[in-house]
Amino acid sequence: xxxxxxxxxxxxxxxxxxxxxxxxxxxxxxxxxxxxxxxxxxxxxxxxxxxxxxxxxxxxxxxxxxxxxxxxxxxxxxxxxxxxxxxxxxxxxxxxxxxxxxxxxxxxxxxxxxxxxxxxxxxxxxxxxxxxxxxxxxxxxxxxxxxxxxx
Amino acid sequence: xxxxxxxxxxxxxxxxxxxxxxxxxxxxxxxxxxxxxxxxxxxxxxxxxxxxxxxxxxxxxxxxxxxxxxxxxxxxxxxxxxxxxxxxxxxxxxxxxxxxxxxxxxxxxxxxxxxxxxxxxxxxxxxxxxxxxxxxxxxxxxxxxxxxxxx
Amino acid sequence: xxxxxxxxxxxxxxxxxxxxxxxxxxxxxxxxxxxxxxxxxxxxxxxxxxxxxxxxxxxxxxxxxxxxxxxxxxxxxxxxxxxxxxxxxxxxxxxxxxxxxxxxxxxxxxxxxxxxxxxxxxxxxxxxxxxxxxxxxxxxxxxxxxxxxxx
Amino acid sequence: xxxxxxxxxxxxxxxxxxxxxxxxxxxxxxxxxxxxxxxxxxxxxxxxxxxxxxxxxxxxxxxxxxxxxxxxxxxxxxxxxxxxxxxxxxxxxxxxxxxxxxxxxxxxxxxxxxxxxxxxxxxxxxxxxxxxxxxxxxxxxxxxxxxxxxx
Numbered sequence: 001x002x003x004x005x006x007x008x009x010x011x012x013x014x015x016x017x018x019x020x021x022x023x024x025x026x027x028x029x030x031x032x033x034x035x036x037x038x039x040x041x042x043x044x045x046x047x048x049x050x051x052x053x054x055x056x057x058x059x060x061x062x063x064x065x066x067x068x069x070x071x072x073x074x075x076x077x078x079x080x081x082x083x084x085x086x087x088x089x090x091x092x093x094x095x096x097x098x099x100x101x102x103x104x105x106x107x108x109x110x111x112x113x114x115x116x117x118x119x120x121x122x123x124x125x126x127x128x129x130x131x132x133x134x135x136x137x138x139x140x141x142x143x144x145x146x147x148x149x150x151x
Numbered sequence: 152x153x154x155x156x157x158x159x160x161x162x163x164x165x166x167x168x169x170x171x172x173x174x175x176x177x178x179x180x181x182x183x184x185x186x187x188x189x190x191x192x193x194x195x196x197x198x199x200x201x202x203x204x205x206x207x208x209x210x211x212x213x214x215x216x217x218x219x220x221x222x223x224x225x226x227x228x229x230x231x232x233x234x235x236x237x238x239x240x241x242x243x244x245x246x247x248x249x250x251x252x253x254x255x256x257x258x259x260x261x262x263x264x265x266x267x268x269x270x271x272x273x274x275x276x277x278x279x280x281x282x283x284x285x286x287x288x289x290x291x292x293x294x295x296x297x298x299x300x301x302x
Numbered sequence: 303x304x305x306x307x308x309x310x311x312x313x314x315x316x317x318x319x320x321x322x323x324x325x326x327x328x329x330x331x332x333x334x335x336x337x338x339x340x341x342x343x344x345x346x347x348x349x350x351x352x353x354x355x356x357x358x359x360x361x362x363x364x365x366x367x368x369x370x371x372x373x374x375x376x377x378x379x380x381x382x383x384x385x386x387x388x389x390x391x392x393x394x395x396x397x398x399x400x401x402x403x404x405x406x407x408x409x410x411x412x413x414x415x416x417x418x419x420x421x422x423x424x425x426x427x428x429x430x431x432x433x434x435x436x437x438x439x440x441x442x443x444x445x446x447x448x449x450x451x452x453x
Numbered sequence: 454x455x456x457x458x459x460x461x462x463x464x465x466x467x468x469x470x471x472x473x474x475x476x477x478x479x480x481x482x483x484x485x486x487x488x489x490x491x492x493x494x495x496x497x498x499x500x501x502x503x504x505x506x507x508x509x510x511x512x513x514x515x516x517x518x519x520x521x522x523x524x525x526x527x528x529x530x531x532x533x534x535x536x537x538x539x540x541x542x543x544x545x546x547x548x549x550x551x552x553x554x555x556x557x558x559x560x561x562x563x564x565x566x567x568x569x570x571x572x573x574x575x576x577x578x579x580x581x582x583x584x585x586x587x588x589x590x591x592x593x594x595x596x597x598x599x600x601x602x603x604x
Contacts, residue, residue, distance in 0.1 A: 023202035024209035027178060051174035052219075054300050058175035059237045060218050064211025068203075086210045087417060088441060090241035090392060090543045092570050092590060094563045109588060110547045114416070115389060115443075117545050117588065135562060135570065137545060137590060139390060139441070141417075149205050238568060239592060241392045241543060243419050243439060245412045260437060261396045265567070266540060266594075268394050268437065286411060286419065288394060288439055290541060290592065292568075325504035326511035329480060353476035354521075356602050360477035361539045362520050366513025388512045392543035451507050 057097030069106030089138035099126030208248030220257030240289035250277030359399030371408030391440035401428030510550025522559030542591035552579030
């Protein structure tokens with residue numbers, strides 16, 4: 001359905017540089033695993049530093065990596081120089097975040113001129129088994145020519 | 152519209168103890184400002200540690216304090232011993248998170264037996280002026296008798 | 303927070319003409335009750351023609367009037383000639399739609415250049431008492447210069 | 454990921470009987486095309502009776518069939534006697550509803566004890582070509598033993 005040919009041949013370097021500039025990802029300990037046209041995977045090792053009150057991973061931490069995965073999946077398909085901002089997202093939490101590591105896999109559903117719809121599946125990896133624990137859908141906005149907003 | 156009389160006279164102590172156990176809030180630097188029946192306010196000083204790539208506060212950090220504010224607003228009205236989990240939330244981002252401090256004010260819209268609907272307004276405080284930058288609506292679930300889940 | 307001064311002095315006539323052109327509102331039996339800057343109220347008499355399987359008003363019928371109320375609340379603040387399209391909405395259903403009449407009250411939360419955030423409260427009127435049964439938040443897009451899309 | 458074995462061997466008859474009792478589907482002219490474990494397809498011929506102001510299919514009509522498709526996909530996996538209610542849904546609208554027919558394909562993402570997450574893809578069929586125009590995610594609740602709520 002989608003045109004998944006990147007308009008920017010340097011899309012991966014651009015996404016990696018932008019990710020490295022997200023202070024929150026560093027603070028949470030998240031890393032960028034994979035970048036391909038329309039798809040991005042982010043990984044987050046579990047620790048008490050990202051927990052909620054019962055010791056599960058906080059919904060906000062899951063939302064953070066899921067939002068970044070959706071946003072960067074969108075950015076892989078945007079024109080050079082365009083920046084990406086999240087207009088809105090919704091996340092459904094299916095099961096508690098329990099496990100050694102959380103993985104967020106974002107993918108573009110539809111890339112439009114201004115708005116892109118992307119979806120992220122979040123999995124908990126626990127004792128070698130992967131279980132889906134959350135689903136995020138996000139509307140991302142391409143921003144061009146606004147001061148301070150690129151990539 | 153709502154019955155805002157707490158079923159737990161110790162609701163504030165319970166919310167404060169639970170908030171203190173959220174590792175993510177400590178990691179982000181958030182603090183619990185105010186707790187009253189059906190309402191909770193959380194404050195987050197801005198720093199590069201919670202930024203996205205343009206230097207604004209990351210949507211995930213805003214979602215984290217907004218989700219906690221909604222969840223704890225719901226918890227103020229729950230029975231002693233009940234735990235609160237987020238089933239889903241949606242956040243609309245109205246403006247970039249720019250300012251010295253972000254404030255999330257959660258309030259209960261409707262407290263049901265199992266499900267509670269709450270809403271959080273997020274404001275940026277910049278040079279003494281407050282501006283709404285996000286709106287979150289969340290469905291919270293009361294959990295009773297599940298091992299490891301209370302308050 | 304919002305600039306609620308209509309950019310179009312004929313905003314009410316414009317909204318009323320557009321509403322009259324919505325075939326779905328006619329089919330459902332909905333009527334436009336009130337139009338003011340940033341606010342629109344729509345009313346829907348209950349009947350089996352709009353029911354779900356248990357005899358309650360179908361969530362889709364509630365969503366339909368709530369979406370129209372949000373969209374027209376946004377349109378009251380848009381420039382002459384601009385059309386309004388819904389980019390996305392979320393609806394939380396708080397209680398079954400039971401009663402003689404359903405009322406949707408939409409209001410603008412933030413009117414931006416391209417995107418407007420609006421919220422609609424839906425009430426059931428049953429034996430003279432009003433009860434909130436749903437809450438919708440919607441992102442509306444102003445569309446200019448696209449063929450076939452105005453008001 | 455999901456247990457897609459129906460707990461009710463008569464799941465299809467049950468879904469078809471419930472659909473037939475939805476007055477709104479009759480009013481809109483929608484029909485139930487396909488029912489299988491965890492999946493339901495609903496079709497809606499286009500007409501001015503379901504339009505918005507520009508002549509496109511109204512977002513509320515799309516949401517109506519998408520919500521029913523998600524709800525019935527969930528119902529195929531529920532126990533005999535359980536009823537299904539929508540707790541919330543979100544719909545992203547990707548393109549205007551233009552075409553001879555709209556098709557909503559709902560599928561269960563995760564069936565839990567009380568809450569089921571389902572997703573519906575909505576397509577416009579225009580001159581023989583199918584194009585995705587909307588994506589809905591819904592939280593459905595299984596209701597047992599509540600008067601007036603079954604199937």
